[in-house]
Amino acid sequence: MNDFIQLDFPSLLLGTLAALSCGLLGNFLLLRGQALMGDTISHVVLPGIVGGFLLAGSVAALPMMLGALFASLFSVSLIELIKRAGRIEAGAAMGAVFTTMFALGVVLLEQSGARGVHLDVEHALYGNLESALWLEAESFQDLLSFSKLFSLPEDIWVLFFITLLVILFIVVFYKPLMITSFDAAHADSLGISSKWMGLGLVFMTALSAVAAFSAVGSILVIAMFICPPATARMLTDKLSTQLWISGFIAVLSGISGYFLAAFGPFWFGGQDSVSAAGMIALMAGFLQVLAMLFAPRYGVLSRLFFKNRFHNQ
Amino acid sequence: MSEFLAELIKALTLQAGYNTSLVLVGAALLGGAAGGIGVFVLLRKRSLVSDAISHATLPGVVLAFMLASYFFDDGRALWALLIGAAFSAVLGALAVEWIVRYTRLKEDAAIGTVLSTFFALGIVLLTLVQSVYQGGQAGLSDFILGSTAGLLYQDALLIAVSAFVVGLVLIFKFKELTLLCFDITFAKAQGYNVASLDRLLLFLLLAVVVIGLKTVGLVLVIALTIIPPVAARFWTERVSHMVLIATFIGALGSxxxxxxxxxxxxxxTGGLIVLTLFSIFLISLLVAPKRGALAHALRHKLFQRRVHERQGLLAISRAEPVFDPLTQKILRKKRFLRADGAVTEEGHQAAQKMARDQVLWNAYHQAYPIEALALEDWSLRPIEEVIPKDLVEELSEELMLTKVRLVQ
Known part of the structure; x- marks a missing residue:
């Protein structure tokens, strides 16, 4: 059990927190037709992270976060510029910018000799959840002791506060977020600026993508911005319900994915665990497939079933 | 530095060995084909579908590696890996289509779902392979970021030939694809099977992505199909030109x-190719003649000058003083004003002409309001330059009559 609390618990917590913060924000991105914003941001932060690392000369969290935040805001404005200057559709502008920023990050990374430290491209893509350790812990009782909790890895604390911030953001701005996401023109006529709410959402997206990115890698970030909200969207029409469901799905895929990755291979006679970030994303995708097929009202199979019954009558 | 340049020039002019040259030719063919196809994909507004397709290749690559190492001992045969990639990319493309058609989720969510789920599966399989075949899978992660370093002769040949074939198909189907992008109804009326044309476009896109995997890597290969068309968009308004330009940019950058x-x-390699492409894009964004940023700024400046000159001259014609410093500067430059602010002889003449033009413009606007609205620079240019001469005469005759009556 000691092994579990020292080795598995911090990774589990990290994966689940990342899933939760991204999954909740994803709901609004999905409603706005900006589901790929998470994809874009998780690619463009790479040069920012490497740049922050190069400037600070160490793997400290703050400069890397600032660099990443700067890179994502810069990219969002660049996308907007390309869209307007060339009258080019959003998807293509996003594609042009995020591939370039990612390429820049990759080249900087190889160039800088940052490779050895603990920055490399594979790490950026699928993270290294397993490296989170809590060696100070001895038993489950430590979860109740503040002094012990402070010895949790820095990544976890950062992500914890960002998750709290995300929840606070959604609770405080629930109404304006909802109205601007469903009907921007109506919101503007009510005096709620859809532009500022949109910017706020992009900022929060960048913040949680960046925090999650350095811990779990871009693939899990992309999956979590999309799969839990999309799953919830299959199950309900009501935004508040959708938020609860997506949060639940995010946590569920975080926990089940981690256990499957860490222990699953051994049940089938394997010798090594597989990538936890990958497995969590895969679980989220799997849950979404289930929802798309079997959701009571909008699921493909249930609709087929009801249609047949209707025809038979 | 000069040594670096010398070597670069040697490579660029195909003098750096047979293998390198073949890789370069293959990359250029690939970039050209991808750029050309990308134009149609951009016009169909489906640029990010390639993102889903490229990420969806990973599980196929890893599975193909496992199968190939089981059956042939060596899992790294490029053709086997590419077939696996193509297979799972097709599944990914079908999954996107299925989600869009049968569920309430939109295309962006479908793309995100497919790319993250397939890529996650690929990563899980990759870590599994890494624990089973210690070291034997070394080349596999090259598919994520691309590398030409370890490319064998027959692999480079495979890439070059298949890129060439894709380019040929594009040339033969050029007319049909253009129709598909601009006028689906007309294409249908002409008897084309629109659904199968759409599928052909998707298939070409898929082929380019799969061929480019090894060189550019799956994260960045989509840049080959997105950046050249976006850059070409700044240079022209015509599809045929746009395809040519995008092909050229893609080939040059690669x-x-x-x-x-x-x-x-x-x-x-992938990172360098994408950064080169983006530099070409930036140049296009800045200096393209019609839609570029510099041209745009220049046009704006000219427009501003014209408006200022016109307002200044109209003020002179009404014997009002000109206060605005920019207007004064422009008028002085044209020698309509002296340094002390007095109006010159030329200034009076120009002002008179401008006032007359303005009266004519107003008359034109009253007589033909709709046509006047459609004119881009109504009242900003001398009227004889914009509307036919006889019409101007007609207008001025009418005005003369009214003027005479007023005088009487």
């Missing part, structure tokens, strides 16, 4: 990027 990486071997 050629140069691949040459760079053959000299700077520690830098990833």
């Amino acid at each position: 050629w140069f990027g691949a040459a760079l990486s053959s000299v700077a071997t520690d830098l990833p």
